[in-house]
Amino acid sequence: MTATPGPPNEQWVEFDTTDGEHWRVDVGFLGSEWTCIWGAGCRGIGPEADPTHIMGCCSLGAEFANPDDAMNVAAHAAFLDPERFQFHEVAERDGIFADDSRRATRVVDGGCIFLNRADFEGGAGCALHQAALADDEPPRDWKPIVCWQLPFRIDVVEAEQQGTPVHVLRRWARADFDEERSVSRPDGGGPNLSGAIGSMGGDEDGDSAASIPWLCTDDPAAYVAEVSAVARNRDDLVELVGEEAVAEIVRRL
Template identity: 45%
Template structure:
């Protein structure tokens, strides 16, 4: 039995020990992109609707870069505002293919609010139009936010994976200059479900179905610590994920 005041709930998966931050999973954080999100720039700029896309997306290796490039090639100008830029200059910031290109202050896939084909992520829109999950189309960092996993190898060769909410420090040097961070702002703690429910799909994609099922089973046995870091924490619907 897990104590009510224990900050983490653990699931032992053999070679990996998963530790879940109860405070984050029990809070009612939700993505408020397009509904008051001020972005991650040095000034609050909700009107731009750049969300957390203003610095582009960092790709998780060459395989992910190839997948994103292949899917981007299927997007029509009707759903991809910067289709022409992509065709001429490519979707990556340079030849290393480690980051998506930034166009006029935001990721190349970020359609602007006045774009007739729909504001938000063109990859997200393309996935929805194809009847597929946006998490299968978008860079992993995009659909995982605000979930963060810290990995640590113990001396006994057991890997410890700590699942928690993304924090300002996780943005590195860029975080110091941010005027607003959604996981620290009470504005974003307005969801109607706990993160463990609203981001259930994302959590399962990260930890695997078996670990996710065990997490939910154990969660029901404890009273979650639901006080937010600076508000409270829950998730995104398909529309929310368009940022």
């Protein structure tokens, strides 16, 4: 299969892994030239296009998948110093969480507390991401789960016959932000991101996520990589779906 510029047509393949999971995968997207264009044309998900191209999908903060996710981020945030973390003082004074429920990161000046802005001397971008790279660790070990899993999405649906769960791997699209369905794995092997849909797509008045005006997976400008999405994001995909499933996806491209 040859990738073409722009959002690809869905191309579905199905297979089973040795652990008994049945997968349905959109290899149209996985084999496409999609890449994150943060800092290089990213419009951002806010109502107005971001001229700095660094707000990305961080405008509303990140909702944690579960208490362990929140605890992990808090533990790593404790290692951030002011030179790496623009809002270090805010974090020390008010904490990194949006409220006492500890379900989401605090929003500061229109973006996640961990998002260093374009004018920060320590460098723009996620403070957790940058610190992880500086310490030669995978950013996914430091960041909220939803942040490193995007743009990939797993839905778990029941098969029409025999009731066997089907794990559907595909891209996020703008339409998904209008929904509030769970994308958790029933065996506990992945996070429940239904809350993340709400946190990134609605507002404090409960308005629908239809207000999300843009998402990179729908924009031809993001389909400019020289390698496939699965190759570029292989390590994260292995963490998400397992080595065997990734190998089978690559074989099917």
